[in-house]
Amino acid sequence: MAPGTGDAPTMEQLQDLLLESPGFTEFLLGLATVSASRLGGSEPMLCAITVERQGGPATVASSGEEARRMDEKQYAFDDGPCLTALREQHPVLVADLAADDRWEHYASAVSGQGIRSILAVPIATDSGSAAALNCYARSLETFDDATIAAVTEHAASISRILRLAMLVHPPEIYPEHLRTALKSRAVIDAAVSLIMAQNKCSRDEAMELLHLAARATDTRLHAIAGDIIAGAGLPG
The missing domain is CATH 1.10.10.10 (Winged helix-like DNA-binding domain superfamily/Winged helix DNA-binding domain)
Incomplete structure (x- = not known):
């Protein structure tokens, strides 16, 4: 599947998104939606962005309800492709979720969601935090070389605005x-x-x-x- 053909958001547009967002979660929600729009081709891309910082609960924002459920299930198991990409800082591709034995219980838990493949790419952040762009697809052919390259490039392009957002919005302190x-x-x-x-x-x-x-x-x-x-x- 070819990546989206629309223009990538400019830094000015991303800054406007940050300025217009009342909180960090709202900013991430907008960024995930922009990512899904940018990366989707003939088949819509489901995107989520996960951020961990200072040992607090992860902040997860998704372009849709399905992507949110996929991410939240991983945190219940404290393991999965997206958490691996975030914590080990390398891309993770699951070409066929049903046939991948690395996260068997997670795959079973999300088997009814219709997701066939996953690509998770880390987003560079400052020390003390980690982030990843998580992409979900209903097709086994979605993540070809061109799409993987586009997702990786997009993750790098939003790193700067994400780091700025974390400075503007300090982490919430959870008891x-x-x-x-x-x-x-x-x-x-x-x-x-x-x-x-x-x-x-x-x-x-x-x-x-x-x-x-x-x-x-x-x-x-x-x-x-x-x-x-x-x-x-x-x-x-």
Whole structure:
């Protein structure tokens, strides 16, 4: 798939986006939307931008709901192609998500989303932070050499404005109990997705199964969910 043919946003346009955004999340949302518009060709590109800084919860902004769900699932597992690109600072290509065994549980959890391939490229930032541009496609032919080059070039082109945005918008300070609550919710959500995929049931039914297992074993919901993500299966 050829990358988009529209003109790349100028630095002035990106600065306007930053100036008009009331907060860091809103800026990232605009940047992800611009990225999807710039990179999409005959098939729309789903894009998300993930930023980690100073040990706080990641800020994730997506061009659409599907991309957001794909990113959030990775944080529930604390692993995946986009997190690998962000933390190890090298591009990661998953040409066929269903056939890739590097992130088996993650692939199972998102199997119903219709995403076939993923490309994640790090975005250069200042020390103490890391970022990545995450691109999702419904086709196996999306990420050819030309598109990979275009995504890599685009990630480099938005690095400067992203670093400026992080200076303008300091990281929010999350109390430890809130960080724990956010992580716990993500883990439970990932376990529910796995139960849905394995049992071919609705989200409500999967949540009920999770609660039943917690009550039957007298185990906290978060602990049961963590075991399921680790591959233990649903008790009982």
